[in-house]
Amino acid sequence: MRIAILGGTQFIGRAITSRLAEESHELLVVHRGEHEPPDLPDVRHAHVDRHDGPALREAVAGFQAEAAVDVSGMNARAAEAALDAFGPEVKLVAISSGDVYRAYDALHAGWTSDALPLTEDSPLRERRFVDGPECENLEMEERYLPRGATVLRLGAVYGEHDYQRRFEFVLRRVRAGRKRIPVGSGQFLFSRVYVGDVAAAVSLALAGDHRGEAFNVVERATAPYRLFAEQILAAADAPDVELVRVSDERLPADLELTGVLSQHLLMDPGKARTVLGWEPVDPAAGLLESVRWHLANPPADASDDFTADDAALE
Numbered sequence: 608m609r610i611a612i613l614g615g616t617q618f619i620g621r622a623i624t625s626r627l628a629e630e631s632h633e634l635l636v637v638h639r640g641e642h643e644p645p646d647l648p649d650v651r652h653a654h655v656d657r658h659d660g661p662a663l664r665e666a667v668a669g670f671q672a673e674a675a676v677d678v679s680g681m682n683a684r685a686a687e688a689a690l691d692a693f694g695p696e697v698k699l700v701a702i703s704s705g706d707v708y709r710a711y712d713a714l715h716a717g718w719t720s721d722a723l724p725l726t727e728d729s730p731l732r733e734r735r736f737v738d739g740p741e742c743e744n745l746e747m748e749e750r751y752l753p754r755g756a757t758v759l760r761l762g763a764v765y766g767e768h769d770y771q772r773r774f775e776f777v778l779r780r781v782r783a784g785r786k787r788i789p790v791g792s793g794q795f796l797f798s799r800v801y802v803g804d805v806a807a808a809v810s811l812a813l814a815g816d817h818r819g820e821a822f823n824v825v826e827r828a829t830a831p832y833r834l835f836a837e838q839i840l841a842a843a844d845a846p847d848v849e850l851v852r853v854s855d856e857r858l859p860a861d862l863e864l865t866g867v868l869s870q871h872l873l874m875d876p877g878k879a880r881t882v883l884g885w886e887p888v889d890p891a892a893g894l895l896e897s898v899r900w901h902l903a904n905p906p907a908d909a910s911d912d913f914t915a916d917d918a919a920l921e
Contacts, residue, residue: 609671611637614680619806620636705725762872763799788849791854793831797864804824
């Protein structure tokens with residue numbers, strides 16, 4: 608299949624590009640050219656700002672795509688530019704997030720809104736993000752779903768090349784040799800998914816015909832945050848590190864997700880499993896590979912300030 612990938616060089620897009628290349632699809636990766644790792648598969652590239660509708664249309668015109676995967680269409684402008692570039696005959700898959708659900712808004716506003724788990728029919732947010740137009744998946748979905756796209760709503764994605772560094776709340780302390788880490792109750796549930804399993808879901812969505820449908824793509828089982836921290840420590844081979852329960856008001860800022868929160872973000876992947884036929888391969892193996900990569904590739908700006916930890920542990 609001839610597939611155009613919008614944003615196929617970083618983290619999620621990188622995993623999707625690698626997966627589809629392994630499956631022998633003919634790919635065109637569309638991106639600005641700012642991030643082009645040398646170990647990407649040998650595929651065609653088009654360097655263009657995907658928000659520039661005419662430029663994007665010109666860049667993909669000669670490729671004659673049969674399908675398009677939009678990894679970076681996180682707002683109305685981006686979605687509209689892509690939809691203008693691809694004709695109605697092109698199969699569309701768009702990457703979205705669980706942040707479209709009302710529960711996400713409730714979590715950040717400090718109230719409880721929804722029963723769990725969240726299904727594709729759970730209420731969506733009514734309030735739009737007010738911190739600018741850069742990322743608003745609701746806008747993207749509102750453009751893509753009526754055009755017959757398959758939308759994949761992801762949980763917290765982890766894995767190699769994760770620029771959000773979702774394990775850093777534990778691993779920066781492991782690297783520094785800290786033996787005690789302050790944590791709260793650790794009961795928060797936040798559905799997760801390994802980046803390689805996201806790529807597998809994209810492959811299945813492209814292979815089927817699920818026009819105008821959304822799917823939650825998350826693991827079946829979700830460890831509460833304290834257990835998640837313990838799993839990271841085990842994968843990092845740090846059995847002598849102790850998680851010490853402290854009051855929420857004493858938690859360092861980067862450990863606040865281990866405290867008491869108003870609304871869980873537990874998503875149900877049942878539809879993806881039954882309709883797409885999707886299953887995570889081995890979450891434990893994905894976690895181990897992720898931790899190994901993160902330990903071998905620490906962020907350049909990692910903080911070595913543990914003043915807040917020391918204060919919390921007094």
